[in-house]
Amino acid sequence: MRTYLKKLGAVSVIAMSVVVSPAVASGKVTGADYANGKTIFEQGKGDTPACNSCHGATGLGDDNMGTPRLAGQIYQFLAKQLDDYANDRRMDTTMYVMNANAKGLTPQDRKDVAAYLNSVGRVFSGEQLQVASGGSDVDALKENGVEVGVAYLGKELVNFGSVERGIPACLSCHSHNGRGVEPMYPRIGEQKFVYLVSQLKKFRDGSRTNDPMKQMRIVAKQLSDEDILNVATYLTQAPATTMGNTRIPVEHLP
Ligand code: HEC
Numbered sequence: 001m002r003t004y005l006k007k008l009g010a011v012s013v014i015a016m017s018v019v020v021s022p023a024v025a026s027g028k029v030t031g032a033d034y035a036n037g038k039t040i041f042e043q044g045k046g047d048t049p050a051c052n053s054c055h056g057a058t059g060l061g062d063d064n065m066g067t068p069r070l071a072g073q074i075y076q077f078l079a080k081q082l083d084d085y086a087n088d089r090r091m092d093t094t095m096y097v098m099n100a101n102a103k104g105l106t107p108q109d110r111k112d113v114a115a116y117l118n119s120v121g122r123v124f125s126g127e128q129l130q131v132a133s134g135g136s137d138v139d140a141l142k143e144n145g146v147e148v149g150v151a152y153l154g155k156e157l158v159n160f161g162s163v164e165r166g167i168p169a170c171l172s173c174h175s176h177n178g179r180g181v182e183p184m185y186p187r188i189g190e191q192k193f194v195y196l197v198s199q200l201k202k203f204r205d206g207s208r209t210n211d212p213m214k215q216m217r218i219v220a221k222q223l224s225d226e227d228i229l230n231v232a233t234y235l236t237q238a239p240a241t242t243m244g245n246t247r248i249p250v251e252h253l254p
């Protein structure tokens with residue numbers, strides 16, 4: 001019994017030390033020039049146009065252009081995507097621009113702009129890291145004739161998957177409400193609706209192949225068109241923190 005209590009004690013000490021280290025979460029990416037990243041985002045560089053001309057003034061993405069939200073996305077993930085575009089491991093088949101955009105930047109520029117974007121829209125409120133919201137307005141999309149899904153059906157897949165249909169719960173990799181897990185699993189909660197749908201279809205039809213160990217291609221293969229609309233409808237409005245699950249895991253930057 002005593003050993004059991006001792007073990008419990010050890011567990012709670014570990015849990016405590018994770019909760020009370022906001023200093024780590026506010027940490028900056030070592031060796032990144034945030035000012036250069038900001039300049040590239042706002043003004044572009046050489047032949048690479050300003051990122052905000054497509055990704056929105058504050059990096060929250062744009063459904064009309066099919067661009068993703070970049071603000072507050074995991075640093076390592078953003079840096080990987082830019083490297084993948086630059087090296088043609090990911091092909092932008094949406095507007096055919098990101099490969100050229102990324103090639104126009106040096107590896108250091110890509111790191112700088114990724115670090116800057118990760119920092120956009122993140123603020124500390126008390127001890128908690130808050131991330132700006134910015135998903136799509138599903139009702140407005142619907143009024144404009146965009147086909148949307150049913151949020152509660154999407155929520156079921158995000159949280160539980162479907163054992164009968166071989167669909168794993170999205171949260172098993174992407175965490176609660178798709179808020180992301182460093183370094184590999186991107187934030188998909190409050191991502192733009194149109195972009196979520198397009199990427200799930202691209203993983204499913206094999207036109208996006210830069211997911212390590214085919215993790216997303218295997219998942220997306222099991223999804224019907226309806227499932228894709230449902231999960232995107234739920235995720236685009238899924239905040240990173242909710243009542244009873246208030247803490248974004250402390251992030252460790254390199
Ligand atoms: C002409 C419009 C345009 C411009 C300018 C642009 N982008 Fe993009 N970006 C896109 C589109 C469209 C996509 C989605 C492409 C796809 O489906 O692969 C995208 C995707 C991305 C992604 C992948 C994000 C994810 O969640 O996987 C990153 C990172 C990115 N852009 C960064 C940038 C940066 C940094 C700049 C400025 C240097 C920039 N973009 C400029 C249109 C643009």
Ligand code: HEC
Binds near residue numbers: 172
């Ligand atoms: C086995 C782990 C795993 C599971 C389960 C999983 N994903 Fe992913 N997902 C990944 C990885 C890894 C990536 C990043 C791929 C890369 O590096 O380009 C990703 C990327 C994505 C992206 C692209 C994000 C972007 O910004 O480009 C979307 C959208 C996505 N996942 C949605 C889902 C949905 C919806 C589910 C549940 C139906 C799901 N994922 C389940 C591992 C997983």
